[in-house]
Amino acid sequence: MADFWEKLLLAVIVIAVALLVRTVARFVIRRSVRALTARQASTDGASSESQGFHPRSWGASERQRQRIDTLGSLLRNVVDVALVVVALLTVLAIFGVPMGPLLASAGVGGVAIGFGAQSLVKDYLSGIFMLSEDQFGVGDLIKVGELTGTVQEVTLRVTQLRDPSGTAWYVRNGEILTLGNVSQGFSTVTVDIPVALDEDQDKVTSLLREAVAGMATEAEWSGKLLEEPSVLGVGDMSGGTMTIQISLKARPNEQWGPARAVRERAQRALAEAGIRGPILPATPTQ
Template identity: 35%
Template sequence: MQGVLDFLKGIFVGNNNELTILGKIVKIAIIFILVRIGIRIFNAIIDKSIDRKRKIKFGVDERKANTLATVLKNLNKYVFYFIGLVPSLELFGIKTTSILATAGIGGLAIGFGAQSLVKDVITGFSILFDDQFSVGDYVKIGEFEGIVEEMGLRITKIRDFSGELHIIPNSKIEAVTNGARGPMRAMVDIGVSYEEDIDRVLAVLNDMCEEIRKVEDCILEGPTVLGISSFGEYEVVVRIVAKTEPMEQWRIERLIRMNIKETFDRENIEIPYPKRVVFDEKLKGGN
């Protein structure tokens, strides 16, 4: 048994009682295993704290809670990896304490060419404290728009309706359009034939809107028939608007259009479409 222990010691520890390369690799692996365990433990603590705040009477908003949890977990990850990196570097003779003492953490980051990283982090804190958007919000950032899926100190991830995930450095975020704050407008324009009785059409649409209002709790105001909005080449255009909860406006627009089609079919109200009349000169001459 002692011979086996001496053999293993010889693999990991050299003659001068210093770790061999293999020993250092094993020690670094153990350090980062402990780092991963620490990250998971603190993430669990963060989740419990956020859940507790959600449950209290005047707790934080669900989306703000998700955003705060994501940012804290990212910060937690960076801190633990930094803690694991320092002793790992020292195993190879790199004196991180002297570097930090002379230059400071900020100077070290800039020395490694991390100016953009620092800018990303600062902007990330600014976005969080200004409450520009939260996880789950529908936003437009530059040329990208979609649902905020993750918000970190360095990057923000938004997923558009096609499923593509856009990863945007926080320092690149300048102007943000948030489509999830406050009531949203649903608007539908419908064309009606010039031959129809407009007063009757408006009355039918008003009745239809009343029925929709009764069954859709996400509608905050309306739907309201505003009346004639314009005159087209083939139709009189009638506009209907409603105010809905965020992210529900598109569904309500589709619902209104479907109900218009069913109602017009039932009431024999014509939705006009382009028509082409062709005259046959040969038949005309024969007559």
Template identity: 40%
Template sequence: MIWPILAQAGQSASASASPSATPLVEGDVVEAATNSVQCVDANPVCVWVHQTTGSALLANWVGTFLPGLIQVIIILFVTWILTRIAHRLIVALFERVIQTRINPFDKRSHGAEQSLLSDGAKRKRARTLGHVVGSAFSVGAWAVAIITSLAHLGFNIAPLLASAGIAGVALGFGAQNLVKDYLTGLFLIVEGQYAVGDWILLDEAEGEVESITLRVTRLRDTDGTVWFIPNGQITRVANQSKQWSKALVDLPLSPTVPYTRVEEIVNSASERFADDERWKPMLSGTPEFSGVVRVDRFGPVYRVMITTQPGQQWKIKRMYLVELKRAFDAAGITMTLDPKTTAVESESPSAD
């Protein structure tokens, strides 16, 4: 459709310029009717188009833009191949780093945390990081490719670069919080400060992590309230279910109960509790009797420390208190009624 129209336009221009149109031979210069575009004799494609169509306008257009268009196609094709290869390499690199070391900035994190993360979690973290870094690389590569292509097509890119610089400065000032959220989210994921399923405290919010993105972290607390915290507003993180957890059980008893008797009852109850098949998978050893940790107006307060699997400390504490209650009841010993030391924390997660 476009070829006949351009050919007719070229013939009309040639007819108005001279009574007869002579064929173009090498060494000649063909000028369009507007005298604004020229086809130099060094371009054989221009000569062939003019001889085939008889249109000087079409020949000038092809001779002027075709070389640049071919270069643009090559640039875009190479950029497409390069971004795909780079994305695969980046994902593979992060998978290798995470398989060998959970935190690439901490050479000591080879042990417990590595064993607690499943292969699926490792691959998910590697894909997330690879996607983020790969996307940033792709944006930069395509931006350079587009600007280079415009330059090859004859456009003046200096005003475009100046405008892009001004727009970037304006966007930087207007979206500081958004940029801060994304950068903080990237470091949270890279450093592995917490993961989906962890129980964490973020400043005033506390709950189980339901999702982590580059911009926001979503928590759900014990009463079902969902918290959305922009990552840029996170100043400190307390992870209560990372690598391992510890349950602290305080026992307020009467001062008339001998210390040796308390130790005997607690150790016996701890061995039974550790051998129970219901709780053994949640434990990382036998509960440890620490002795008297303080003395208050009700009498001495004894403490038992229990190392558990991540996030199981609250359930283990509740079940262990039940076992101790039975043991002391069987021995005829009554625990004192200090709500600060006997009550299980109501804000801790509910039992599974």
């Protein structure tokens, strides 16, 4: 009986040590991620001061920070799995469970279990490939099927997203067949400005160019726009409407604010110049 309590005490110590190691490991990972992120931020600040802002360098540095966060999330997951396995095997050894036959039977049983756990293996393999190929990282806005959300956490099995309504979604990595990453590189949007079909195209285009000129250097939009808005010209003519298109290139998922500002400036400029809106079809009288 005394031998049993001694083994039980050793098992409790093993579990306590595993929990302590987990706490220390998570603390080290968290501090390392913060240190790497701070170092990346200071490097980016020094580079921007010496060379000025460059869209490509900004995208690379932002991507590096996201990869650091993703790596931290993955390391925490790996530490948890490794500690559980080691602690479990150690406790079994303390109570005299023979490891040789257990591992041999686990190998045989693993083949049988593998047929029923194909989806689990698929999830882990998909997670490994997605992380190694840097398809997305923590903080990215991604589209998975009909779901759009910001990546909150990445593990080898599941990816946690949070959609604009605040709902947390857990997507199995093996079920991600088509993925779109909104946060990589840059975002673009085309703004349509409708005017009357018989208005002077050159005059309208000139007014719009003047209205949006210099937006990329203004304090309000310099942190979002990567280049000056470009007036493309006539994009469509139908009925009594001529549509002039303006293209915007902005930082990832930052195009909506500048797009609204372009519409406001265009409406104000066209109204002041007396440019008419679309010609609506006449309503038949009864």
